[in-house]
Amino acid sequence: MDVNEKINDIEKQVDCEVGKAESSKGLFEIKMRFLGKTGEISSLMKNMRDVPPEQRPTLGKILNALRQRVEAKFDEIELKLKERELKKKYEDEKIDVTLPAKNLPCGAYHPNTLIRNQLISVFAGMGFEIFEGPEIENDYYNFTALNTPKDHPARDMQDTFYISDDLLLRTQTSAGQIRVMENKKPPIKILSPGKVYRSDDDATHSPMFSQMEGLVVDKGITLCDLKGMLDEFARKIFGDGVKTRLRPSYFPFTEPSVEVDVSCFECGGKGCRLCKGTGWIEILGAGMVNRRVLEGCAIDPDEYTGFAFGMGIERIAMLKYGINNMKLLFEGDTRFLKQFKD
Ligand code: PHE
Numbered sequence: 001m002d003v004n005e006k007i008n009d010i011e012k013q014v015d016c017e018v019g020k021a022e023s024s025k026g027l028f029e030i031k032m033r034f035l036g037k038t039g040e041i042s043s044l045m046k047n048m049r050d051v052p053p054e055q056r057p058t059l060g061k062i063l064n065a066l067r068q069r070v071e072a073k074f075d076e077i078e079l080k081l082k083e084r085e086l087k088k089k090y091e092d093e094k095i096d097v098t099l100p101a102k103n104l105p106c107g108a109y110h111p112n113t114l115i116r117n118q119l120i121s122v123f124a125g126m127g128f129e130i131f132e133g134p135e136i137e138n139d140y141y142n143f144t145a146l147n148t149p150k151d152h153p154a155r156d157m158q159d160t161f162y163i164s165d166d167l168l169l170r171t172q173t174s175a176g177q178i179r180v181m182e183n184k185k186p187p188i189k190i191l192s193p194g195k196v197y198r199s200d201d202d203a204t205h206s207p208m209f210s211q212m213e214g215l216v217v218d219k220g221i222t223l224c225d226l227k228g229m230l231d232e233f234a235r236k237i238f239g240d241g242v243k244t245r246l247r248p249s250y251f252p253f254t255e256p257s258v259e260v261d262v263s264c265f266e267c268g269g270k271g272c273r274l275c276k277g278t279g280w281i282e283i284l285g286a287g288m289v290n291r292r293v294l295e296g297c298a299i300d301p302d303e304y305t306g307f308a309f310g311m312g313i314e315r316i317a318m319l320k321y322g323i324n325n326m327k328l329l330f331e332g333d334t335r336f337l338k339q340f341k342d
Helices: 003-018 024-035 040-050 053-092 111-124 153-157 175-183 223-238 291-296 313-321
Strands: 136-138 167-169 188-197 208-218 244-251 254-263 280-289 305-312
Touching: 003 024, 003 040, 003 053, 024 040, 024 053, 040 053, 111 188, 111 208, 111 223, 111 313, 175 188, 175 208, 175 291, 208 223, 208 313, 223 244, 223 254, 223 280, 223 305, 223 313, 244 280, 254 305, 280 291, 280 313, 305 313
Parallel strands: none
Antiparallel strands: 136 167, 188 208, 208 305, 244 254, 254 280, 280 305
16 A cells, blocks of 8 residues: 555544544543554554655655644544533532531530539639549548538438448538648639539439539638628629528538528519529528638638538529429430520
8 A cells, every 4th residue: 555545544544533532531542543652653654664765754754744633633632522521520520509408416515514614714703723523532521521520410411322331422522622621721712513422313303413612711711701702603693683692501511601592583582483482592502611620621720711612503504594303404305405505
């Protein structure tokens, strides 16, 4: 076959083959058959060796021109195929912004956590530091050092879960008072949140609940300081108009001891269901640290005085959020919990 015929033939083949290519990858394979190292055009070029030297320049020009035409043809088709492929890729990856989103339910803080955080922030603002004691205590810290030796009738105020003769689940965060006073000399100003345990179970009591304890010891601390601090705390937690009042009470580790009421934040003191018609709601126990407790911790009661208070966090949460059954706080029902977005 003469070279011109061969060239014509190759060009026809190329025209016909490129039309069949369905993808840029397929096209590349076809391209290699013509323009690859062992492709048809390359072998034509290799044959130049057999051509008489005087004809080589002319033939060289012809073959180069052929190569350029064929390359241009492939480039043109490749561009079209690539464009088509890109368009398809965009189509396939298109995001339908009108589709409904996956439902990712958002959590909420537990009411106990909300109240605990609010209390911490109120008292931290007054300069209190946080101390956390152990939940498993020994008899000494939970009772004896708090002026409640064995056979003291006040032990019956709290039904205790014993682990052994000496170990128990703490019944009050007051145990932490002793741990702090043993390790730190006045001035002391600590806040101690934590779980406590008592063998008690009804609509307003649970065998496990949380308390928030406060302890202040320094020179010249009086009941007035306690009252002033409680007023501030009550306003911040229950609202601006709320007042406090102290009623005499008894705890072995405080003397005098008081029960603290806040004026009813629901009816403003007129009397309603929440305050059972009295206009007042009991929220915590408190008192001046008993001098025997200070002495036991090697703090001189003639030099230093202090006050302590302890409250149930669940009780505050129930009052503030109008929860009537304590069980709701322990069941983990999301229908209940999701109502407490701060
Ligand atoms: N620990 C007492 C209770 O659990 C509360 C309290 C704490 C009373 C501190 C006085 C001072 O009932």
